[in-house]
Amino acid sequence: MSHSSHIETQVVHAGQTPDPATGAIVTPIYQTSTFVFDALGVHKGYDYSRTANPTRTALERCLATLEGGDYGLAFASGMAATDTIIRLLKPGDHTLIGADVYGGTYRLFKSEWERFGLSFSVVDMADLASIAAALQPETRLIWLETPTNPMMTLADIPAVVELAHRQNILVCVDNTFATPCAQRPLELGADIVVHSTTKYLSGHNDVVGGAVVVNDAGLYERLTFLQNGAGAVPGPFDCWLTLRGLKTLALRMQAHSANALAVARYLEGHPAIARVLYPGLPSHPQHELARRQMALFGGMLLVELAGGEAAARHLCEHTRLFALAESLGSVESLLELPAIMTHASVVGTSLEIAPSLVRISVGIEHADDLIADLEQALAGLA
Ligand SMILES: Cc1ncc(COP(=O)(O)O)c(C=O)c1O
CATH class of the missing domain: 3.40.640.10 (Type I PLP-dependent aspartate aminotransferase-like (Major domain))
Structure with missing residues (x-):
């Protein structure tokens, strides 16, 4: 090859x-x-x-x-x-x-x-x-x-x-x-x-x-x-x-990236969300570098809940399609609270992650279903 x-x-x-x-x-x-x-x-x-x-x-x-x-x-x-x-x-x-x-x-x-x-x-x-x-x-x-x-x-x-x-x-x-x-x-x-x-x-x-x-x-x-x-x-x-x-990596990455952009745009407009970090959004502080260096922006995003840790915990525990789980990058959509899950090992160091942040791994399901799930999980938080 x-x-x-x-x-x-x-x-x-x-x-x-x-x-x-x-x-x-x-x-x-x-x-x-x-x-x-x-x-x-x-x-x-x-x-x-x-x-x-x-x-x-x-x-x-x-x-x-x-x-x-x-x-x-x-x-x-x-x-x-x-x-x-x-x-x-x-x-x-x-x-x-x-x-x-x-x-x-x-x-x-x-x-x-x-x-x-x-x-x-x-x-x-x-x-x-x-x-x-x-x-x-x-x-x-x-x-x-x-x-x-x-x-x-x-x-x-x-x-x-x-x-x-x-x-x-x-x-x-x-x-x-x-x-x-x-x-x-x-x-x-x-x-x-x-x-x-x-x-x-x-x-x-x-x-x-x-x-x-x-x-x-x-x-x-x-x-x-x-x-x-x-x-x-x-x-x-x-x-x-x-x-x-x-064998399906190229197809999957197209789908992850398209879904993540749709989810990121939706969340950016939601009043319960204070900040969305996704390299494909013009609001990402390094969007220009992302456009230069990356052919796709991938399926990962980070959101900060306006309501702090309590709201972040609520989101993590109220989705039905997004599974509350560590790991990322699979066909299934996942979300997690890094401060107490994947990044618990850096608590107390300069690398500590704020508990108001939720990491989302956007899968390859239909974007409308993913957005509807987030909508129902965020209802009541705005
Ligand atoms: C960016 C990154 N590098 C390395 C690792 C470690 O990989 P593994 O869990 O396969 O040992 C992870 C795991 O979450 C990761 O997210």
């Missing part, structure tokens, strides 16, 4: 050829831990499934193509992918992370990696001057989410890359919210892309997974060593589910 074909085609075909043994059009689930050798030192390319498995290889090649990268690696979860990237660092190294990076990423830095001599600073990635001021001689990595979870803040990827590469600092972009249908960080100069494939890439709330994509052969070699050496790999069935979900 050439890198020049369209993403609608890539999601269906990349990394997947008819099974050489049977002609099966769908990559089989190679549910095996080990592979028989033809002779000592001679095998068909696979020896043990922690090291490599054909279903995983298909997924890894597909993910690399979608991100416009040369090498893909699949992991057991988004956090396993994140943990593996951080193992590229050594004690004494410093990392910059975004001010509202995913709570679990912050938690690992704070409660684990610091113990091993890795330091980090939290900066507003929307502010280039703050990034420049926070750089240290020991800085080796800048960790970006754009848009961020849950504040929907954008980072200007090429501008951050330019700053970082002056000092040989790696830029890693968590592309979970945008997906490669909306944004391809490697093509904008980033060194590493990381995903929670649990979200849009698999898309159906039925599997937990992670991925890393890079272009540099040396980085890939180190990451491959760690993937095999530490072993946080996904099983063949999980890889297959992710491949199956990926």
Whole structure:
């Protein structure tokens, strides 16, 4: 699959050829831990499934193509992918992370990696001057989410890359919210892309997974060593589910984006809502950057309730179609209160999320049904 074909085609075909043994059009689930050798030192390319498995290889090649990268690696979860990237660092190294990076990423830095001599600073990635001021001689990595979870803040990827590469600092972009249908960080100069494939890439709330994509052969070699050496790999069935979900990614992202814009516009006009943050709305403070950097604006939005925490709790507990649940990016619409759910791990830190904020993951149901559900849940709050 050439890198020049369209993403609608890539999601269906990349990394997947008819099974050489049977002609099966769908990559089989190679549910095996080990592979028989033809002779000592001679095998068909696979020896043990922690090291490599054909279903995983298909997924890894597909993910690399979608991100416009040369090498893909699949992991057991988004956090396993994140943990593996951080193992590229050594004690004494410093990392910059975004001010509202995913709570679990912050938690690992704070409660684990610091113990091993890795330091980090939290900066507003929307502010280039703050990034420049926070750089240290020991800085080796800048960790970006754009848009961020849950504040929907954008980072200007090429501008951050330019700053970082002056000092040989790696830029890693968590592309979970945008997906490669909306944004391809490697093509904008980033060194590493990381995903929670649990979200849009698999898309159906039925599997937990992670991925890393890079272009540099040396980085890939180190990451491959760690993937095999530490072993946080996904099983063949999980890889297959992710491949199956990926086939409709391009269609789903169009539907998520169209629905999210409709819901965002509706909520922006509702008296119970004080603020809507969605990159596709002209009112988003970084709308111009979003238009420059993103081909689609995605399915995630954040709303602030005019009635504060009580109103936010009311909304979360009164929808019928939007399910009250953590996670995001699936066909089903979800909503949650980050302050006490996904981002509880940053309570008491500078990353704390206000309890009046509700995160909404807009699914692919009909926009009219979604709006009607929000309407009935907000009734009485205005
Ligand atoms: C932006 C982002 N990155 C990473 C993760 C971690 O991924 P996982 O839950 O698959 O380990 C999440 C999970 O919510 C996320 O939202």
